[in-house]
Amino acid sequence: MPELPEVETVRRTLNELIAGKQIERVTVTLPRIIQKPQEPEIFAAALAGHTIQSVERRGKFLRIILDGLVLVSHLRMEGRYGVYKQDEAVELHTHVRFHFVDGTELRYKDVRQFGTMHLFAPGEDLTLPPLNKLGIEPLDEAFTLQAFKKEVAHRTTKIKPLLLNQEYIVGLGNIYVDEALFSAGIHPERTANTLKAADWSRLYDAIRATLSRAVDAGGSSIKSYVNGQGEMGMFQHELLIYGREKELCRSCGGPITKTVVGGRGTHICLRCQPLPKLRTKAKQVRQSAK
């Protein structure tokens, strides 16, 4: 699933390609992609005649801003956009086509068919599902170390599922959580409220640095991810831990292991990310002896 850097790359590319284009009509061939309104005919009729102003992002969602409408789109597993000339052959698994008055069209292709589109009045989209419960944007100025700790430091869940939960911090998925936890030297199964001030500080820096570097590189092309223009992101070559099971840790030379945390495949270097169980036990014994 594309995460913040991949969606941001698609956003930037799409913004260049479709901002200013006026929609003539919309064709929907897989109704279930359209979640709001439920009738694809109403969705298509509502968009006809409107002009795209910009493409924005909230978490892993794209927000296509039109004059008087907002189209919220989630790519889920394998959704992707491309801009074509209207006479170009339509590829298999193309489910939604936005025909522009200039003779080009935006096509949404989704092999797995899990992607979603919601259409809203301006301002309404941020107050209703699926965007209304989203947490803080990790690359915004509002995401300070204090804001980060206030949101999650008191929680009694494991740190990896906590970071994956979009209600606290948005945009992080399996790849960038593994990368950030490795960079911060934190075991993904540590309980949030056992992390020390120094751990939070390292994790905060790691999240910001990992996401910023990945955005600069155009995201990661794991499997078949391709951005809006069909170019490949380059960050997969810079991944330190994700997808590197059976390889050696670039930091300590130790083995990278793959395990399951919170139901998700997880990459760990146990030397760089130790579970401080023994120390905690010893401390408990010392405390109970007092």
Ligand SMILES: [Zn+2]
């Ligand atoms: Zn290591």
